[in-house]
Amino acid sequence: MADSKAKTTSKPSSKKKNGYDADAIETLEGLDAVRKRPGMYIGGTGSSGLMHLVWELIDNAVDEAAAGFAKQITVTLHRDHSVEVSDNGRGIPINKHPKRKISALEVVLTELHAGGKFGGGAYGASGGLHGVGASVVNALSIKMTAQVDREGHTHELSFKERSAGHFDGSKFAKSHELKRIKKIAKTKTGTRIRFWPDFDIFDKDATVDVQEIYDRVTQSCFLVPSVKIKVIDKRAGGAKEPFEFVSRGGLKDLVDYLSNGENVTEIITISGIDTFTERVPVDGKMTDVERECSVEAALRWVRSYETTQESFVNTIPTSQGGTHVAGFERALTRAVNDILLKDTRKLAKLAKENQHRASKDDVGEGLVATIKVTFPEPQFRGQTKQELGTPSVEKIVYNIIKQNLTEWFEGSGPKTHINAVRDKIATAIINRVSSKQMLDNKRRAASLGSTGMPDKLADCRNHGDDSELIIVEGDSAAGPAKAGRNSANVAILPLRGKVVNARKATLKQVLDNAEAQALFTAVGAGSGKDFDIEKIRYGRIVILCDADVDGSHIRCLLLTLIHKYMGEMLTEGRVFAAQPPLFTCKVGDTIHRAFSEEERDAMTAELTKGKRKVENLRWNRFKGLGEMNVEELAECALDPETRILRKLTMEDAKEAKKAIELFEILMGSDVSRRREYLVKNSSLLDPSVLDF
Helix, strand or coil: CHHHHHHHHHHHHHHHHHCCCHHHCCCCCCCHHHHHCCHHHHCCCCHHHHHHHHHHHHHHHHHHHHCCCCCEEEEEECCCCCEEEEECCCCCCCCECCCCCCEHHHHHHHCCCCCCCCCCCCCCCCCCCCCCHHHHHHHCEEEEEEEEEECCEEEEEEEECCEEEEEECCEEEECCCCEEEEECCCCCCEEEEEEEECCCCCCCCCCCCHHHHHHHHHHHHHHCCCCEEEEEECCCCCCCCCEEECCCCCHHHHHHHHCCCCECCCCEEEEEEEEEEEEEEECCEEEEEEEEEEEEEEEEEECCCCCEEEEEECCEECCCCEHHHHHHHHHHHHHHHHHHCCCCHHHHHHHHCCCCCCCHHHHHCCEEEEEEEECCCCCECCCCCCCECCCHHHHHHHHHHHHHHHHHHHHHCCHHHHHHHHHHHHHHHHHHHHHHHHHHHHHHHHCCCHHHCCCCCECCCCCEEEEEEEEEECHHHHHHHHHHCCCCCEEEEEECCCCCCCCCCCHHHHHHCHHHHHHHHHHCCCCHHHCCHHHCCEEEEEEECCCCHHHHHHHHHHHHHHHHHCHHHHHCCCEEEECCCCEEEEECCEEEEECCHHHHHHHHHHHCCCCCCHHHCCCEECCCHHHCCHHHHHHHHHCCCCCCEEECCHHHHHHHHHHHHHHHHHHCCCHHHHHHHHHHHCCCCCHHHCCC
């Protein structure tokens, strides 16, 4: 019996040792789930996640304006890192919730999936169905204060670490009762919510970007005409004057605002309404509910090659598109092919080879478009609301857009505009087809063997993940680079001409550029849609340019080219920029390097703290890489043990695009454009004294 008892007690013991039983199953209640997994609700804990808290409150206020109840919204960034959003809408209800026995205000700010956007009672169409916005802000804040103007009083409820109550100076008393803090006019209504983010959850360097807020509220004003939104930045270094914006023309104004350059067509405005049936739970039962969906769109073509397209669901920007964007793009491409380009003479030769139909990219060259759908309870893919998932919307958008564009292409639009966009898209098709043929020919030539490589490439003996291609600026730098490299795994490709600006150029213009062609051929993995990172000949690309303005320009052009045609190299962290010094100084056997004048001066001060005199320090300034000898260049740019490399990212590529635009303004041949920029941006100068 003793033995059998021992065996019986040993079984639970082994389970406990395993550690996985009923006690190991953890449930998260209320806002704890948000704090445990913030990324599920706001996408992350960096700056974008912090900004998402701001968007939740702004979107709530904009919903109130879209419903016709608010005319003024104010966003205030306080010096203590708190953010406040106020509106003069109806004010969040303050009466007792019939089921929770606490105020509706507290329910909205403490319970997930609670709000006025469910069931269509308070809002016909709002930013989203999730209903977790304000409560998520509370969950991720150390404290929050909500004030509501209703029924002749300002009512206040505060939260400290998600517990309701009131602050009296630094003291906090828990309470579920609302506090009347002052009398107001009975007609005055509105809501003010201020929150202090919890930086135990957010990254220490997470920040609220006021420019992003400017952009977002500007968008909102276009979506809800006549609402005025003000942004006040009280933080150190913030703008002295508040930012204010109001629009009355809706999406048409937004397209005009986004258009850059000479216009090809007028702004085409489209609107329509249709219904769809959606199966949703009502009182615990799955029920077919009829939804009304309104579609608004505005678009035009301009004389550039980039596509600018923004989409919205109710008042929410959908940066990743969704079913409404899919319907819009499909309708646009179909209408262009079936109506606009039908029997176009310019495409007659391509029609014989069945290559005359426009792709989505052909239609999108120079297109500026906005699309907005409005309907109750939209279903998003993910809490961050960046992509619409409601399936029925795609067909509704497709039918409305195609019908209206067909009418415009068939003659309701100005004839000169119709002909101009027809010619623009036909040219895009011809360039795409000819570029593909040219690229195919070049690939076939490159695949014939080493003779297909650029003649200026000093290749390495071994290829693969441990090899690298160093792009150097000019032949003068190529000589020392070739002499100082490890030829086993380091290849040198000198640039002898100007790199094409891939931001503006067509695919054909890029392929015609000798420097771009040499880069694509050397890497050996194709370009654009045909780029295959599995076929690359080198594990990484290193850009080595002079530490001056011209070198920065070339680096920006190369980075833009790689971003557009070999983007995976950036996403996988395979592109680097070497950091050659601007100054060097030898003290004894030690060489000191400075990468700016400020750094040189700081080093000089450090080196002369003892008895050493400033005049005994001989700083050598390099005007270019070609001035370095082999040993110097190898040590600062080629030797993995001593060089400094900076990994380039997709964000660096986006900044490079902006930098190229500025280079063209300040260094290009368009004097009037340069004058306009200088007058606009030289606030400290008298424009009348500028000599152009």
